[in-house]
Amino acid sequence: MVNRGVYYESIMPKNSGSPGNFITYKVYPGCTPVIDGGGSGTVFNVTAKSSIKIKNLKIKNAGMWGILVEDSTNIEIKRVKVSYNRLENIQIRGASSQIVVEDCEVSYSRQYSGIDIYQYDGRPHHVTIKNCRSYHNRRHGISSEQADNLTIDSNVCYNNGDCGLDIILAFSDTLDFIEESAESLVILEFCFATECY
Numbered sequence: 001m002v003n004r005g006v007y008y009e010s011i012m013p014k015n016s017g018s019p020g021n022f023i024t025y026k027v028y029p030g031c032t033p034v035i036d037g038g039g040s041g042t043v044f045n046v047t048a049k050s051s052i053k054i055k056n057l058k059i060k061n062a063g064m065w066g067i068l069v070e071d072s073t074n075i076e077i078k079r080v081k082v083s084y085n086r087l088e089n090i091q092i093r094g095a096s097s098q099i100v101v102e103d104c105e106v107s108y109s110r111q112y113s114g115i116d117i118y119q120y121d122g123r124p125h126h127v128t129i130k131n132c133r134s135y136h137n138r139r140h141g142i143s144s145e146q147a148d149n150l151t152i153d154s155n156v157c158y159n160n161g162d163c164g165l166d167i168i169l170a171f172s173d174t175l176d177f178i179e180e181s182a183e184s185l186v187i188l189e190f191c192f193a194t195e196c197y
Contacts (some may be wrong), residue, residue: 017051
């Protein structure tokens with residue numbers, strides 16, 4: 001558990017949990033700690049890990065990503081505020097799966113998107129982005145490039161540089177978008193207006 005205060009550091013979990021025994025990073029009741037990257041590196045880096053929860057933290061000022069989830073499984077990011085990072089505030093990439101980002105607030109990415117699900121040396125799948133607010137990011141509120149079984153549900157995106165949602169799918173991708181299922185779509189790219197509700 002993290003107590004109140006501002007912590008100038010980066011976090012990279014050394015161990016994984018297990019499906020019934022998560023490793024949880026959360027705050028003491030009534031506290032609002034800030035993890036500040038000081039303008040360098042990635043603030044919270046979850047690479048090749050499983051069964052980790054990140055809850056109720058405020059993460060900002062990374063030289064790279066606020067939160068990076070890469071080649072990891074069974075990761076939950078809930079009620080986290082992520083802002084003022086150079087690259088994406090939250091990026092999920094590689095062979096990551098069973099990822100849930102819920103009730104988060106992401107804002108002021110200086111170069112890219114608020115939340116990004118990205119095919120990079122592997123293909124993310126079974127990713128859910130739900131009840132998040134994404135605003136004032138340089139590019140998109142929520143973006144994805146070729147992820148499988150992606151669910152985007154009940155998010156609010158506004159005042160982003162390019163558009164609220166930017167989704168790029170391949171022929172075999174599956175996208176569940178706001179309570180509707182679309183399977184085997186042939187969509188090269190679609191971009192919604194700056195404000196999405």
